[in-house]
Amino acid sequence: MSAAVDTAAANAVPTADTRDARAAWVLIAPALMLFVGVLVIPLAMTVMLSFHDWGQYKGIAPVFILKNWHEIATDPYYAEMFWRTFRIALLTTLITAVFGAPEAYILNRMSGRWKSFFLLVILGPLLISVVARTLGWALLFGGNNGLVNKLLMSLGLIGKPLPFMFTETGMVVALAHVMMPFMVLSVWAALQRVDPQIENAALSLGASSLTIIRRIVLPQIMPGVLSGAIIVFSLSASAFATPAIIGGRRLKVAATLAYDEFLNTLNWPLGAAVAVLLLVALVLIVVGSNALIERRYAEVFR
Amino acid sequence: MSFLELDRVGKQFGPQTVVDDFTLAVGKGEFISFLGPSGCGKTTTLQMIAGFLDPSRGSIRLEGHDLTAVQPAKRGLGIVFQSYALFPHMTAAENVSFGLEMRRMPRAERDERVRAALAMVGLTGYEERYPRRMSGGQQQRVALARALVIRPSVLLLDEPLSNLDAKLREEMQIELRQIQRNLGTTTILVTHDQIEAMSLSDRIVVMSQGRIEQIGTPQETYERPASAFVSQFLGKTNDFAATVDRTVAPARLAAGSWSAPAPAGVVGPVTISVRPERIGFGDTGLAAKIVTRIFQGNHWLFQCETECGPAIVIRQNDGTPQPAEGETVRLAWRPEDMSLRGGEASA
Numbered sequence: 001m002s003a004a005v006d007t008a009a010a011n012a013v014p015t016a017d018t019r020d021a022r023a024a025w026v027l028i029a030p031a032l033m034l035f036v037g038v039l040v041i042p043l044a045m046t047v048m049l050s051f052h053d054w055g056q057y058k059g060i061a062p063v064f065i066l067k068n069w070h071e072i073a074t075d076p077y078y079a080e081m082f083w084r085t086f087r088i089a090l091l092t093t094l095i096t097a098v099f100g101a102p103e104a105y106i107l108n109r110m111s112g113r114w115k116s117f118f119l120l121v122i123l124g125p126l127l128i129s130v131v132a133r134t135l136g137w138a139l140l141f142g143g144n145n146g147l148v149n150k151l152l153m154s155l156g157l158i159g160k161p162l163p164f165m166f167t168e169t170g171m172v173v174a175l176a177h178v179m180m181p182f183m184v185l186s187v188w189a190a191l192q193r194v195d196p197q198i199e200n201a202a203l204s205l206g207a208s209s210l211t212i213i214r215r216i217v218l219p220q221i222m223p224g225v226l227s228g229a230i231i232v233f234s235l236s237a238s239a240f241a242t243p244a245i246i247g248g249r250r251l252k253v254a255a256t257l258a259y260d261e262f263l264n265t266l267n268w269p270l271g272a273a274v275a276v277l278l279l280v281a282l283v284l285i286v287v288g289s290n291a292l293i294e295r296r297y298a299e300v301f302r
Numbered sequence: 303m304s305f306l307e308l309d310r311v312g313k314q315f316g317p318q319t320v321v322d323d324f325t326l327a328v329g330k331g332e333f334i335s336f337l338g339p340s341g342c343g344k345t346t347t348l349q350m351i352a353g354f355l356d357p358s359r360g361s362i363r364l365e366g367h368d369l370t371a372v373q374p375a376k377r378g379l380g381i382v383f384q385s386y387a388l389f390p391h392m393t394a395a396e397n398v399s400f401g402l403e404m405r406r407m408p409r410a411e412r413d414e415r416v417r418a419a420l421a422m423v424g425l426t427g428y429e430e431r432y433p434r435r436m437s438g439g440q441q442q443r444v445a446l447a448r449a450l451v452i453r454p455s456v457l458l459l460d461e462p463l464s465n466l467d468a469k470l471r472e473e474m475q476i477e478l479r480q481i482q483r484n485l486g487t488t489t490i491l492v493t494h495d496q497i498e499a500m501s502l503s504d505r506i507v508v509m510s511q512g513r514i515e516q517i518g519t520p521q522e523t524y525e526r527p528a529s530a531f532v533s534q535f536l537g538k539t540n541d542f543a544a545t546v547d548r549t550v551a552p553a554r555l556a557a558g559s560w561s562a563p564a565p566a567g568v569v570g571p572v573t574i575s576v577r578p579e580r581i582g583f584g585d586t587g588l589a590a591k592i593v594t595r596i597f598q599g600n601h602w603l604f605q606c607e608t609e610c611g612p613a614i615v616i617r618q619n620d621g622t623p624q625p626a627e628g629e630t631v632r633l634a635w636r637p638e639d640m641s642l643r644g645g646e647a648s649a
Contacts, residue, residue, distance in 0.1 A: 200354050201387035203374050205401035205452060215400075219391040 050273035060268055068273035078257075078274070085253040085278070088171050089237035093229045095176040100183030101225050105217065107184070108191040122184050130178055130241040137174045138165060138245060170246045171253075175236050182235065183228040190224025226293045234282050254278040305330040305488055306351075306456055311360035313346050313512075320346045322512045324360070328456075331486040333479075335499035338509035339535070344492045347509075348458055351490065353377050364455060375404075380454030380487075384461040386445040388433040394420065394444045395429035401452040419451040420444075422481060439470045446478070450485065457482070459491040463498060475501055496536045500524065508532050524577075526641055533575045533641065541575045542588070542610040546645055555642075558609030560588040562637045568645035578603075578614040580639035583625060587634030588613075595627050608633060 050068055053061040072078045107118055125133060140148045141164030149161035164170040194217070202212045240255040247253065252260065254274060261271030304327035313321040321343040328334050336344035349355040351362060353374030362369040369377060389397050395416050402412045420426060423443035433441050442462060449457060462478075463471045479502050482489050493499050499506050500520040508515040508523055508531070516528035527533035530541070544557035546564045553564035557574060579601075590608040602624050604615040615633065617624060625631050 195385050195387050197383045197385055197387040198389065200352070200374075201381065201383060201448075202389070202400070203354075204352060204377070204379060204381040205448070206375050206378070206404035207400070208375060211404070216389055220389075 046272045047276055049269055050276050052269040052272075054267050054269045059266075068270045071270065072273055072277060081252055081257050082254055082277070082281070084168065084251070085237055085255075086281075088168060088175065088243070088253060089233050091168075091172045092175040092179055092236040093233045095172065096179050096183035096232050097225055097229055099176075100180055100228065101187050101221065103180075104184045104187035104191060104224075105213075105221075108188060123181055125177070126181050130239075131245065133178060134174050134242045134245045137170070137177070141165065141170065165246060166248055166250045167246075168251065171243055171251070174242050174246050175239060178239070178242055179232040179236055182231045183225075186228030186231060187221055187224040190221040194220050223293060223297050226289070230286050230289060234286055237282055238278060304328055305332075305365060306490075307361075307363040308347070308351070309361045309363070311347065311350060311357045311362060313343070313350060313355065314358040320512050321350070321357075324514060326507060326514070326517065328488060328490070330488055333482055333489045333491070333502060333504045335491045335493055335503035335506045336509060337493055337496060337499040337506050337535070338515075339494055341511075342509040343512040344494075344509050345460060348460055348490060348492045351456070352379055352381055352458055378452065378454055379456050379458055380449030380452060381458045382442075382445045382449050382460065382462045384464060386433075386441045386465075388441055388444055388448070390433050393430050393432055394425060394436070394447075397433070397444055398448045398451050401448065405452065415451055419447040422450070423447045424477075438466055439474065442466065442474060446481070450481070450487065454487065457487045457489040459489065461492055461494070464493075464495070471498070478502065500536070508535060510535075527575070530573070530575070530643060538578050538614055538616075539575045540578060540581070540613045541573050542608075542613075543571065544574045544610075544642075545571050546648075548648055555637075558588045559586075559632075560634065565637075565642060567648060568642070569648035570644075570646045572645035573643045574640045575643070576635050576640045578616040579618075581613070581615045581633050581635050582617075583615075583631045584634035585632060587632040590631050590633050592625055592627050592629050592631060595624070606631070606633065 049060075051064050051066070053063050053065045053067060055061070103122070107115060107122070110118060138146070140146050141162060143149070143165060144161050146161060146164065149158075149164075152158045153161065164173075198216060198220075199212050202216045207215070238255055239253075240259065243251075243253045244256050244259070247256065249260075255278065258271045258274040258278070261267045261274060265271075306328040308324055308326045311321060311324040312319065324343075324347055326334070336347060338344050346355060350357045351369070353369075353372070357370060364377075389400065392400070398416045398419050399412055402415060407415070417426075417429070420429060423446050425440060425443050425447065428436065428440065428444075431440075433444065436444065442465075445462070459478075463474050466474060475498060491499070491502060500523075503520060505517060505519055506523050507517050510531045516523050516532045518526075518528075523532060524536050527536060527539075533539045533541075542557040542560075544555055546555050546569050547553060548564065548569050554561050555564040555572070555574075556562075588608050588610065590606040590613065592604050593607050593612075594605045596603040596605075597619075599619070601619050602617045604617070604625070606613045606615060613633065
């Protein structure tokens with residue numbers, strides 16, 4: 001095609017390109033409106049809310065003030081709360097990785113019928129409400145009346161009930177149980193991409209089973225473990241039901257703190273500041289670790 | 303004594319017999335192919351030699367020692383898998399080096415061996431590449447280098463060329479044969495490709511439904527197939543129903559209007575099979591009509607309808623005029639160019 005025709009085509013309105021672009025905008029408009037309406041606007045309003053003033057008697061005052069952020073930054077009460085949140089999330093992530101990765105590996109090696117059965121067993125908890133599952137833990141370990149505590153005490157194995165309710169250990173255990181399916185599924189997905197002959201190849205070269213797992217299998221499922229870790233970490237750090245039931249009012253995390261500020265103290269701006277800080281911290285952690293993982297494994301898994 | 307011996311090896315998966323009564327003696331340095339359609343038990347047999355499966359019956363011996371008692375990791379066999387099974391998180395050099403590391407070889411010697419192995423398969427300069435960034439043919443070469451660098455007593459190849467395109471496959475066949483000849487490594491190749499088996503191996507083991515149909519050199523299995531299966535599987539062939547008539551003197555073997563002196567020892571209905579390239583057009587012989595004529599460069603392919611059913615004839619394109627479609631011809635061949643099956647033993 002000659003240059004003259006090109007220019008003529010570019011000057012004609014509307015060209016095929018702009019028509020396509022317009023059609024694309026029209027097509028994504030409904031989804032975009034939903035996204036803006038239910039996510040962007042409420043989020044922006046929450047951010048704005050965190051800069052508003054609040055008083056016991058005057059309620060929310062729509063002014064721009066750094067009071068809430070200053071309070072969070074200076075009062076060690078909030079620092080403690082956030083450190084606890086991330087400590088719990090980190091421990092939960094570690095536990096799910098340590099138990100979930102081998103679980104997925106074993107699951108992947110099972111034969112047909114057993115595989116589907118145990119996959120159902122692992123996914124089963126997802127079908128039950130988090131509240132019901134957490135209350136289950138409370139029934140087993142809650143104080144003197146917990147089933148397991150009662151049993152162990154009547155057997156004389158322990159003198160006083162194992163502390164579970166209102167402890168960080170209890171929260172981590174219950175959260176790890178809730179989060180396990182996400183880790184198992186993520187690792188399992190990574191295992192699906194591993195060539196089934198690869199372990200035989202390593203075996204034929206003289207590697208022991210331990211070496212095969214350490215040097216051949218683990219490096220290949222590591223991206224799965226890490227992406228599972230990101231999911232589990234962010235879900236645990238923002239979890240509400242489990243910390244609310246196990247930790248109660250005594251052992252608050254960021255999510256339960258924000259909830260209390262909103263619904264008990266009615267200090268919405270402070271609650272909004274806590275929620276926004278949690279969101280920003282999580283986004284930074286997730287995006288940061290994801291970038292690290294991508295860079296580390298780009299060469300191998302692209 | 304042969305180098306590798308399989309003695310009445312059998313494999314059972316539940317009620318299903320996958321390999322049955324497999325007996326084979328492989329000489330040192332020999333190149334053997336297990337040839338058969340998928341599901342004939344050839345890969346299962348290979349996996350029993352490798353140690354990934356235990357035989358249900360029989361024994362496997364390497365240099366006189368029972369191999370089944372040895373852990374797969376200690377057998378010291380080199381294996382190239384159909385999927386190559388390279389370690390994707392390791393570079394080409396690390397892949398090749400892995401087997402030597404497992405043998406606790408000192409670093410300097412290891413590096414030297416890895417370099418030599420990669421050079422042997424023509425991959426000098428690719429040491430730091432990851433498998434994902436290599437072509438199928440290059441991955442194949444890395445897999446071969448990885449299997450050979452440990453100086454295996456036996457090299458096992460499980461359909462190694464089936465994922466390559468036709469041209470590359472041919473190149474790799476030649477290269478594989480050269481490398482194998484130079485190193486003198488005893489090699490077993492599993493394949494369903496008869497051309498590959500014939501062009502690479504010293505001897506072919508033709509398998510069907512878990513049983514050995516024939517063991518022989520490529521020429522033997524092609525020229526004198528032991529069963530209908532072998533003649534059908536190895537290249538194209540024409541089977542004609544024929545009869546041996548001993549009531550006349552001298553006794554005759556006849557298929558339609560083609561006839562020849564009867565071979566000794568058989569009588570009654572038999573099947574004769576003739577390779578398409580051994581059939582010529584003559585003045586006497588089996589009456590046939592040319593249905594289609596296809597020009598394929600160096601040869602002509604004729605599909606004929608004969609008195610005894612359809613037949614294929616291949617003629618060299620030697621410049622002589624060839625019969626046209628629809629023409630009536632006579633098909634003839636020399637008695638030594640056919641093989642004969644069936645019939646009853648004659649007195």
